Amino acid sequence: MTTKEETNFVERLGVEMVYERRPDELHTVLKQGFDIETPRYKRSNYASELTGCKRKRYWDWTDEPCEDTFDDKSRIVMASGEAWEDLILKFFKGARVYKGTQIRLDIPELRIGGNIDAIIVTPGGKLIPVEIKSTSDMSYKSKYLYSCPECNGEAKWNSRNCKNCNKMIPGPVKKLLWYGKSEVPDSSHYAQLQAYIQGTKFIWRNPVTGELQTEFDEGRLLVVNRGFRVMDDIMWYRIKKDDNFWSAVSKDVTALNTSVDNGELPNRDYDPAFNLQGVVGKSADFYCKFCPYQSQCFEAPEIQDGTEE
Numbered sequence: 001m002t003t004k005e006e007t008n009f010v011e012r013l014g015v016e017m018v019y020e021r022r023p024d025e026l027h028t029v030l031k032q033g034f035d036i037e038t039p040r041y042k043r044s045n046y047a048s049e050l051t052g053c054k055r056k057r058y059w060d061w062t063d064e065p066c067e068d069t070f071d072d073k074s075r076i077v078m079a080s081g082e083a084w085e086d087l088i089l090k091f092f093k094g095a096r097v098y099k100g101t102q103i104r105l106d107i108p109e110l111r112i113g114g115n116i117d118a119i120i121v122t123p124g125g126k127l128i129p130v131e132i133k134s135t136s137d138m139s140y141k142s143k144y145l146y147s148c149p150e151c152n153g154e155a156k157w158n159s160r161n162c163k164n165c166n167k168m169i170p171g172p173v174k175k176l177l178w179y180g181k182s183e184v185p186d187s188s189h190y191a192q193l194q195a196y197i198q199g200t201k202f203i204w205r206n207p208v209t210g211e212l213q214t215e216f217d218e219g220r221l222l223v224v225n226r227g228f229r230v231m232d233d234i235m236w237y238r239i240k241k242d243d244n245f246w247s248a249v250s251k252d253v254t255a256l257n258t259s260v261d262n263g264e265l266p267n268r269d270y271d272p273a274f275n276l277q278g279v280v281g282k283s284a285d286f287y288c289k290f291c292p293y294q295s296q297c298f299e300a301p302e303i304q305d306g307t308e309e
């Protein structure tokens with residue numbers, strides 16, 4: 001009904017609607033749902049953080065007091081991520097490929113732990129792990145694939161005009177994924193999948209081939225745009241077992257574990273671009289902008305060749 005129709009309807013009934021807008025009441029109730037304190041304990045290197053800053057992870061391990069960087073907005077983003085995960089699991093169940101969720105991952109020799117979002121079965125009967133991520137709608141923009149017949153330039157992201165010569169590119173225009181999203185998966189997500197592939201042992205008899213499967217040799221990364229409207233808003237990466245990458249990750253994690261055991265604070269892995277007052281600069285790496293240990297990091301100098309920074 002339009003507003004006019006609604007008014008007519010109420011007038012026809014000869015009554016008045018009694019209502020009050022109470023956003024404060026809703027906010028109070030909702031906030032109670034988001035204000036659950038996240039317990040802070042460290043029993044393992046989380047599979048989702050394997051490429052994060054070792055200095056930050058060191059302080060996570062050693063229980064360094066930190067700033068609560070979770071504001072209402074972050075809590076809502078986290079909650080919506082969980083809701084998206086539930087929706088994707090529902091799709092998997094509907095497609096009859098779902099085999100389980102929140103399977104525990106444990107790699108004791110590296111102290112790596114985590115939970116696999118989902119296990120699905122391929123049409124060939126093979127089990128594969130899936131990591132589900134959701135990303136902000138803010139990064140959503142369509143991109144045009146067709147190149148300019150005049151200069152071979154790419155089309156602008158928001159029009160059919162060429163980036164180089166600005167001429168209109170003729171012909172049908174096709175949208176491609178998200179502007180700013182590359183064809184390459186995020187390295188932290190890639191590392192997470194590698195942990196699932198390397199660290200999970202099980203016994204599964206393939207119902208199609210009859211063969212026994214005892215480990216994963218590949219996985220899938222699913223990244224959904226939270227403004228999901230069309231199937232192109234879901235990225236689906238096939239990620240194969242990568243021993244070289246895993247060996248580098250293992251070396252990095254071992255270095256962190258040694259630092260924790262010896263009580264030696266690692267150097268910074270990212271650049272906070274601190275100003276003289278210790279405020280993270282605009283050019284800082286992404287990780288630093290949301291790091292809860294910014295003040296400690298500013299206070300703790302880098303150690304280079306036995307000399308302080």
Ligand code: SF4
Nearest residue numbers: 053056268288291297
């Ligand atoms: S501010 Fe940056 S470099 Fe420092 S601990 Fe945090 S993430 Fe690491």
